[in-house]
Amino acid sequence: xxxxxxxxxxxxxxxxxxxxxxxxxxxxxxxxxxxxxxxxxxxxxxxxxxxxxxxxxxxxxxxxxxxxxxxxxxxxxxxxxxxxxxxxxxxxxxxxxxxxxxxxxxxxxxxxxxxxxxxxxxxxxxxxxxxxxxxxxxxxxxxxxxxxxxxxxxxxxxxxxxxxxxxxxxxxxxxxxxxxxxxxxxxxxxxxxxxxxxxxxxxxxxxxxxxxxxxxxxxxxxxxxxxxxxxxxxxxxxxxxxxxxxxxxxxxxxxxxxxxxxxxxxxxxxxxxxxxxxxxxxxxxxxxxxxxxxxxxxxxxxxxxxxx
Amino acid sequence: xxxxxxxxxxxxxxxxxxxxxxxxxxxxxxxxxxxxxxxxxxxxxxxxxxxxxxxxxxxxxxxxxxxxxxxxxxxxxxxxxxxxxxxxxxxxxxxxxxxxxxxxxxxxxxxxxxxxxxxxxxxxxxxxxxxxxxxxxxxxxxxxxxxxxxxxxxxxxxxxxxxxxxxxxxxxxxxxxxxxxxxxxxxxxxxxxxxxxxxxxxxxxxxxxxxxxxxxxxxxxxxxxxxxxxxxxxxxxxxxxxxxxxxxxxxxxxxxxxxxxxxxxxxxxxxxxxxxxxxxxxxxxxxxxxxxxxxxxxxxxxxxxxxx
Numbered sequence: 001x002x003x004x005x006x007x008x009x010x011x012x013x014x015x016x017x018x019x020x021x022x023x024x025x026x027x028x029x030x031x032x033x034x035x036x037x038x039x040x041x042x043x044x045x046x047x048x049x050x051x052x053x054x055x056x057x058x059x060x061x062x063x064x065x066x067x068x069x070x071x072x073x074x075x076x077x078x079x080x081x082x083x084x085x086x087x088x089x090x091x092x093x094x095x096x097x098x099x100x101x102x103x104x105x106x107x108x109x110x111x112x113x114x115x116x117x118x119x120x121x122x123x124x125x126x127x128x129x130x131x132x133x134x135x136x137x138x139x140x141x142x143x144x145x146x147x148x149x150x151x152x153x154x155x156x157x158x159x160x161x162x163x164x165x166x167x168x169x170x171x172x173x174x175x176x177x178x179x180x181x182x183x184x185x186x187x188x189x190x191x192x193x194x195x196x197x198x199x200x201x202x203x204x205x206x207x208x209x210x211x212x213x214x215x216x217x218x219x220x221x222x223x224x225x226x227x228x229x230x231x232x233x234x235x236x237x238x239x240x241x242x243x244x245x246x247x248x249x250x251x252x253x254x255x256x257x258x259x260x261x262x263x264x265x266x267x268x269x270x271x272x273x274x275x276x277x278x279x280x281x282x283x284x285x286x287x288x289x290x291x292x293x294x295x296x297x298x299x300x301x302x303x304x305x306x307x308x
Numbered sequence: 309x310x311x312x313x314x315x316x317x318x319x320x321x322x323x324x325x326x327x328x329x330x331x332x333x334x335x336x337x338x339x340x341x342x343x344x345x346x347x348x349x350x351x352x353x354x355x356x357x358x359x360x361x362x363x364x365x366x367x368x369x370x371x372x373x374x375x376x377x378x379x380x381x382x383x384x385x386x387x388x389x390x391x392x393x394x395x396x397x398x399x400x401x402x403x404x405x406x407x408x409x410x411x412x413x414x415x416x417x418x419x420x421x422x423x424x425x426x427x428x429x430x431x432x433x434x435x436x437x438x439x440x441x442x443x444x445x446x447x448x449x450x451x452x453x454x455x456x457x458x459x460x461x462x463x464x465x466x467x468x469x470x471x472x473x474x475x476x477x478x479x480x481x482x483x484x485x486x487x488x489x490x491x492x493x494x495x496x497x498x499x500x501x502x503x504x505x506x507x508x509x510x511x512x513x514x515x516x517x518x519x520x521x522x523x524x525x526x527x528x529x530x531x532x533x534x535x536x537x538x539x540x541x542x543x544x545x546x547x548x549x550x551x552x553x554x555x556x557x558x559x560x561x562x563x564x565x566x567x568x569x570x571x572x573x574x575x576x577x578x579x580x581x582x583x584x585x586x587x588x589x590x591x592x593x594x595x596x597x598x599x600x601x602x603x604x605x606x607x608x609x610x611x612x613x614x615x616x
Contacts, residue, residue, distance in 0.1 A: 034427060049431075050439045081424060081431035087441025088400035095395055113424050115450055116389060117480040119342060123357075123389035131358045133395025142423055142450045144475060146482025167452060172425040174454025177503055183491040195485055 011205035012137055012163035013235055016107055018207070019074035021260050025302040026252070028109065028237070029069055030270025031078040031097060033058045037275045040282035055089035058082075062097045065274060066104055068291045072299065075107040075137075077237075077268055095133045108136040109237065109266075113167065115142030121152035128153075128162035138163030140215060140237070143192045154199050154212055163211040163235070168192050168227055171217025171240035189223065193230040200234050209235050213265065216254055224254035228264070232256075236265030242272030242298060248305035255306060262306040269298050319513035320445055320471035321543055324415055326515070327382035329568050333610040334560070336417065336545070337377055338578025339386040339405060341366045345583045348590035363397035366390075370405045373582060374412055376599045380607065383415040383445075385545075385576050403441050416444040417545065417574075421475065423450030429460035436461075436470035446471030448523060448545070451500045462507050462520055471519040471543070476500050476535055479525030479548035497531065501538040508542050517543050521573065524562055532562035536572070540564075544573030550580030550606060556613035563614060570614040577606050 020026050035047045035054065042061035044053045066076070078097060083090035098108050114124040127134040141153050143166050153164045169179055169189045179189040186194075196212060203211040210233045216224050218240035227234075241251040248267070255262040276294030281287050328334050343355045343362065350369035352361045374384070386405060391398035406416050422432040435442040449461050451474050461472045477487055477497045487497040494502075504520060511519040518541045524532050526548035535542075549559040556575070563570040584602030589595050 032428070048439070049434060050441060079428055079431075081422070081428045084399075084442075085431040085434040085440065087403055088396050089441075091392075091399045092396035113450070114389070114421070115423070116421050117478070117482070120340070120387055120389045123393040126357060126393040131356070132393065133358060133397075134392075142421070142452055144450055144452045144486060145478050145480060146485030146487070148480055148482035170425070170453050172453060172456055174425070174456035177454030178452060178496070178499060179454070181491040181496065181499060183489040183496065188486070188489065188491065188496065191486060191489060 010161050012157065012161055012211040013203075013209040014205040014207045015137070015161075016074060016163070016235070016266070017209055017263070019107065020263065020266065021258070023072070023074055024260065025299050026255075026263065026266045026306065027073055027299055027302050028266040028268040029065075029073050029076045029273055030111075030239075030268045031062055031065075031076055032270040032274065033062060033082045034271070034275070035082075037271070039275070039280045039287060041284060041287050049085040049090070050087075052089065055086045055093040058086075059093045059096045063100045065291060066097070066100055066106070068288060069106070069295060070104045072295060073106060075109055075266055076101045077109040077111045077270075079270065080110060080112045091134075098134060098136065102135075107138070109138045109140065109163070109165065110134060110136035111140050113140050113142055115145055115149055117145055117149050118152070121149055122156070125153045125156035128156045128160045130160065136162070138165060138211075138213070140165045140167065142167055143195070147195055150196070150199065154203060157203065157211050163213060165213040165215050165235075165237040166192070166196055168214040169216050169220050169223050171219055175217065190226065190230060193227050196234070197231060200231050204233050209233055209264070213237055215239065218251040218267070221250050221253035228254040228256065238265055238267045241267045242269030248301035252302070252305050267302055273298060318469050320465065320469055320519040321511075321517040321521075322513040322515045323445070323469075324382060324471070324543070324574070325517055325571070327415065328571065328574065329566070331380070331382055332568065333607050334571065334574045334614065335381055335607050335610050336574040336576040337373075337381050337384045337581055338419075338547075338576045339370055339373075339384055340578040340582065341370060341390045342579070342583070343390075345579070347583070347588045347595060349592060349595050357393040357398070358395075360397065363394045363401040366394075367401045367404045371408045373599060374405070374408055374414070376596060377414070377603060378412045380603060381414060383417055383574055384409045385417040385419045385578075387578065388418060388420045399442075406442060406444065415446070417446045417448065417471070417473065418442060418444035419448050421448050421450055423453055423457055425453055425457050426460070429457055430464070433461045433464035436464045436468045438468065444470070446473060446519075446521070448473045448475065450475055451503070455503055458504070458507065462511060465511065465519050471521060473521045473523050473543075473545040474500070474504055476522040477524050477528050477531050479527055483525065498534065498538060501535050504542070505539060508539050512541050517541055517572070521545055523547065526559040526575070529558050529561035536562040536564065546573055546575045549575045550577030556609040560610070560613050575610055581606060
């Protein structure tokens, strides 16, 4: 384990912020292995999810990407759906990818969007335990079932030094269907934020930020500012930067001044980093150049947007 | 494949209703393998989720239960969380349990409570495809991300003859935190029901019921009646019967008169069927008697509650 890595029991927000501040940018590398998009260099002849060779090729592809990001990124976010569609072999692939990212000193946010109650939620929250095969530093969670569906996750976060990101305002057009409904003078997503506030304060670390964070889509800059008012210490996980079209300045709308520039969350990009222009090739050097260029572009854009 | 089983491409609600009507009750067997509760007969010395032998013991336990239900139940509902906590070996166990239930002519509702957007939701919906290793007849889904997060699931349901159950009103105390908020004169769960109505009508089968159903907790009888008004053709998946304390009559509050008694959904029981009194034993005959008695009690209670 590199000496730069804090002990595993340390507070999630403290561990994350230490890395983000040291790198000087909040980029999160999203690991969404869309099978049809994987470049020729890493494909086999039949990349269907049910083909027994597919999962292993996904591992090779993602581990090759991870190696281009060593020392460049604080955190990665595997999207569980793309692994789950391959069944048990997909979960074996996910375990390998998580293990490799951990070796490369990256934190893991498991983008699972789980949400259930009681012992079922506890079973999902087990992914935060060091002995779990999916051992992750944080997990994403749905709010619809209410406070008692969030508690098993925050409890596991406190036990294991992990984190939780609850969906508050998402980046898709349909987000407005329910999240923007006005209930008693407040929109639904504001109610969700207020529901989380006490736990969010309880989970603050020595860096000032909380291990209970929220998902806030990059397109909703005014909503991000409103959520920041309601949850001054919640880390934002911001999807929608890059392929989904939002620019870096919009993505950090909910960030606030910190010791080394604006901070307060991580900004995820998946497709723009995994499948950039020029990367659909079977030539290794060409592929590496395309991946590195996309990485440096995203980092530079976020550095510029968060500069103090 | 037994001759009683309609072709796999048939409409989900039609397939389900044919079985429920023929058996004369709506019981759904919930497969929630709580590791600490598994009886001595099926345990090994260390039933932690990360122990490599645990998943195989879970398979033996659940397959033994499934065999006691052959010919007795239309549908089973595996709770993915309890498998996922075991990682890849847990998904391998889930694949085996699903395959065994299918051999025994039971339909599978995958209780995954997934919810995401675009291609990610499509990847989760892949579990409805016959070639998926997790091939299920229906899946449970979160509504918080809105209409466009439901569509990939209803689209897969239409393609494969599968079903979708969207969480509308859940059985936990925290359900009230968001689901009961009043937004423009209607509670949030009513907004969710109204959002689903057009798709629900589109997915109706020849039995009259829709393959787009809803989850409605057994304790909320008035809310169940309200949701039935808003969604006259949605099948209800009712959790909370049995161990969670609701009685059979409350569980079928949203059902309506049908050709052979009151119908309109399935009523799930997990813990009361998997871990009934007298089943914590290492004697096979004693265990079988306890499982059979719990099964017959639940079926009789639901038959009485749905009698025409």
